[in-house]
Amino acid sequence: MSAAPIQFYNRLTQSLETEAVYGEGPLRFVYENPVGKLALEVLVKRALFSQWYGARMDTPASAEKILPFLAEFGVDATEFAEPVESYQSFNDFFYRKLKPSARPIVAAPDAIALPADGRHYVIPDVSECRDFFIKGVRFDLPALLGDNTLAESYARGSLLISRLCPTDYHRFHFPCDGTHDTPREIHGPLYSVSPIALMRRPSILWENKRCITQLQTPTLGKVLLLEVGATCVGSIVHTSSPQRPVRKGDEKGYFRFGGSCFITLFEPGRMRFAEDLLENSASGREVYARMGDVAGWSTH
Numbered sequence: 001m002s003a004a005p006i007q008f009y010n011r012l013t014q015s016l017e018t019e020a021v022y023g024e025g026p027l028r029f030v031y032e033n034p035v036g037k038l039a040l041e042v043l044v045k046r047a048l049f050s051q052w053y054g055a056r057m058d059t060p061a062s063a064e065k066i067l068p069f070l071a072e073f074g075v076d077a078t079e080f081a082e083p084v085e086s087y088q089s090f091n092d093f094f095y096r097k098l099k100p101s102a103r104p105i106v107a108a109p110d111a112i113a114l115p116a117d118g119r120h121y122v123i124p125d126v127s128e129c130r131d132f133f134i135k136g137v138r139f140d141l142p143a144l145l146g147d148n149t150l151a152e153s154y155a156r157g158s159l160l161i162s163r164l165c166p167t168d169y170h171r172f173h174f175p176c177d178g179t180h181d182t183p184r185e186i187h188g189p190l191y192s193v194s195p196i197a198l199m200r201r202p203s204i205l206w207e208n209k210r211c212i213t214q215l216q217t218p219t220l221g222k223v224l225l226l227e228v229g230a231t232c233v234g235s236i237v238h239t240s241s242p243q244r245p246v247r248k249g250d251e252k253g254y255f256r257f258g259g260s261c262f263i264t265l266f267e268p269g270r271m272r273f274a275e276d277l278l279e280n281s282a283s284g285r286e287v288y289a290r291m292g293d294v295a296g297w298s299t300h
Contacts (some may be wrong), residue, residue, distance in 0.1 A: 110219070122277045
């Protein structure tokens, strides 16, 4: 099978671009090669592998990877809240904070903010999604939520999938105002969430380890926020205290090393996605945009 390039629409440049995949060679080996698939099932998907790799990214020696990484992937260091030389390990750099001015939050009261940097894909009505990445694959909401009763309430809900690459800013934020409960963890393996993997196994999103938070909001009802773990993600760290009011754009937490995914699920009929998200997702294409930019608008 040929290694087809991964294209996405860049909202910033308003053009189609090809993704530079960090670790593309190993990813294609374990998801496209028969020998690699054996290694995937025996080792790569397991938590111990990701914990081992994440621990390596905590060592002082790993800091030597930062400058070459910046140069190869064109990451803008002027956005960082701290100088590059202050990071004591690659993980320190990976879950870096940014200057507030680097990610302005969409101001309109009815606007919903993107919760993370990354490549975004939307499903306006989950019940009508019959070809999720692969023809004939339905999005399995009960499996994702691990709760059949909860899934019934969102069966016709709207879904936003925000896929973070290792090159992205890895803190995630609240898309709207509200009050949230304590995140609930669902155990699972740690497959990659790269499109290289998702195009072969879309069920990764409802198989992987994940955390679910319920955010009670003034106009959107109850919004579900899910962090999905992935290969080489050392851990999902929550920094927001439950039961306290939060504002749109407030930090919820961060992912340690590795590509990751954040899913936002809205009650039926509560929101309308931005047109570029709708148009590109309908064509099976993700949209690159940054945390704080507009995801859509409340219909109430």
